Amino acid sequence: MKISHYSLLLPLLVVGITALAQQHSEQNHSKYVWPKDVQVKQKLDLWQEVKFGLLMHWGTYSEWGIVESWSLCPEDEGWCERKGPASANWYEYKKAYENLQTTFNPIKFNPDRWAQAAKTAGMKYMIFTTKHHDGFCMFDTKQTDYKITSSKTPFSSNPKSNATKEVLDAFRKQNFMVGTYFSKPDWHNEHYWKPYWPPKDRNVNYDPKKYPDEWKQFADFTYNQIQELMTGYGKVDILWLDGGWVRPFNTIDSTISWQRTIPYNQDIDMARIAGMARQHQPGLLVVDRTVTGEFENYVTPEQQIPDHYMPIPWESCMTMGDSWSYIPKENFKSARKLIQTLVDVVAKNGNLLLNIAPGPDGEWHEEAYQRLNEIGSWMQINSESVYGTxxxxxxxxxxxxxxxxxxxxxxxxxxxxxxxxxxxxxxxxxxxxxxxxxxxxxxxxxxxxxxxxxxxxxxxxxxxxxxxxxxxxxxxx
Missing domain, CATH: 2.60.40.1180 (Golgi alpha-mannosidase II)
Structure with a gap:
């Protein structure tokens, strides 16, 4: 069915349910803002040509084989359920969770193999999780010691310890567009979850209006980390920001259930961040997920496919298995299902961003490689119906x-x-x-x-x- 440019609040066909889908299951796309910057427009056009990308969620949480970050969140939701050591006590659990830094040692980490496998499948862009909500950094930030390159982390002695740099380099060598996933909330940072108060939910645990100095320190911390990613890691095509509850209060859409629960104005000054990022990376696509406006260059339905054609830039981000993060026994979708999903998405004007989760040893499940090979076999014959269409x-x-x-x-x-x-x-x-x-x-x-x-x-x-x-x-x- 053809729809007008002004009626984009579409019902969504749910094709999978995992933890993170909960906050992105609703969004009004009728107020999408087309970029004005010529270089951003050109990059967006290029991104819409390539159609098929890879997303990777990876962090210390893979050691326990649990949901990424969310078990730290003190909300009574199924995807926040605590498992493993000290799960009965939140404070002890958080301490044990953050102590995973001291055992994280993915010695089989080989991003060149990932890049080659993704290329074989016909993927042409990649988004890597540089930091999820738990605050653990998969890059060599100078803003915190909670990072993969810290001396507290065994992997820091490995020549490839700066995982983000290694991943971006490997995929650029295979001519991929590359992007950095970055969580705006940071549940480790003392200026987001201030230790004086216990956190109640995913949001900042104090009123930034009442404590502006605390919030400014957090906003500066965020700015500085993104600046590091935009200046020390070569060419970056996409800045993919998650954690849509960190947003200006005036952007909250009260018709959307999860946005109604945001208690405070959490404005980290996206204009400042995007301006700096594009100064270093001209034409950078900024994807401030669910925050409709000039800093959401394309929209990102999660674990879902719109049931109509949408005339705006969009991308379904979906898991190859059931989970965003590594679990020991994954239930991978068939290559048939994945290929049909890609075809469905492209026919509705979207891109498909497919998530594969590395394990604690730094390797994918072998079955993931098999799926990519099967997809590649189909793409070798049929890719002309996908790319550039x-x-x-x-x-x-x-x-x-x-x-x-x-x-x-x-x-x-x-x-x-x-x-x-x-x-x-x-x-x-x-x-x-x-x-x-x-x-x-x-x-x-x-x-x-x-x-x-x-x-x-x-x-x-x-x-x-x-x-x-x-x-x-x-x-x-």
Missing amino acids: KPVAPYRQGQWAFTKNSNATYASYLPAESETTLPATVTLPIIPSKTLTVLGAKQSLKWKKAADGVTVTVPESIRKQLAGQPVWVFKVS
């Missing part, structure tokens, strides 16, 4: 997804679970102007007009040749 009406219709470029229109057929071979005849809801083929086979297909498009005959030889594919792509040249 634009959605074309009717976008998504039944089992069909539609994209186009300057040379062709692509109609992707998403088979049901029981369909292992192309049907002998299919009804294509668009009328070819010239040649009609299926990607992966050279033979032109015969068709005839029907009431709702054209009826296409698929030869038995092609059906056998392309049997078992997760998506079949018809090309109208």
Whole structure:
């Protein structure tokens, strides 16, 4: 269904539930602000061409195989449940959790292998978690000793201890656009969760208006850390900011349930941060998630796919398994499911950012590599229907997804679970102007007009040749 540019408050089809999805399950996109900076526009155009990216959540929490950061949050929510040592007492638990720094030693860390695997799958951009809400820094910050390069951390003696630098370098070598995930809240920082008071929830535990000096110290800390990332780590394409409750009070949308619970103005001066960041990284995309306005260059539905085409830049961030963070036994989605998800997202004008979580030894599950190889095998044949394309009406219709470029229109057929071979005849809801083929086979297909498009005959030889594919792509040249 085609919708107007002014009616973007869309229902979302929930395709997975994990902890972090809770705060991003609602957002009004009708007030999206297009960037005015020419270099930002150019970068945004480039980002919309590449379609498929990798996200990685990694930190000391992987040692326990638990949810990233959220077990520190004193909220009565399922994703905040404490497990492991001292879980009965929050203070003891926080101490034990933060003590994981002293045992974190991912000696199998090899970002070149990750970059090669992601490239094989057809991914073209990458976002790495430099700091999650727990405040542990995966980069060599000078603002805190709670970091991977601290002498308290065994991995600090490793030549690759500055994990963020190693990851960004490895992916840039493979011609990826690279981005830094950064949490605006910091539950370790004494100027966010001030030790004088116990924290009540995910928010700052004092009123910044009442204690402006405390808040200024936290805002400066945030600014300084982002400045480090923008100046010491080479070219950065995307600054991906999480923790949308840290925001100016006047940006809260009272129609959205989780935003109504934000008790204080938590303005960290995004204009100052973005201005500094773009001075060092011209054209930088800033993604201040859920804070609608000039610093949310694209929107990021989480574990969800909009059920309509959206004419604004957007990205579904989703997990390859069930969890954002490493768990010992992960339930990975099938390559078929992941490829169909990518095709669905692209046909609605979005990008897919797929999360894989490294473990405490610095390695992925081998099954993750297998999935990427399977995706890559499909992309080798069908990527022209993905990269550099634009959605074309009717976008998504039944089992069909539609994209186009300057040379062709692509109609992707998403088979049901029981369909292992192309049907002998299919009804294509668009009328070819010239040649009609299926990607992966050279033979032109015969068709005839029907009431709702054209009826296409698929030869038995092609059906056998392309049997078992997760998506079949018809090309109208």
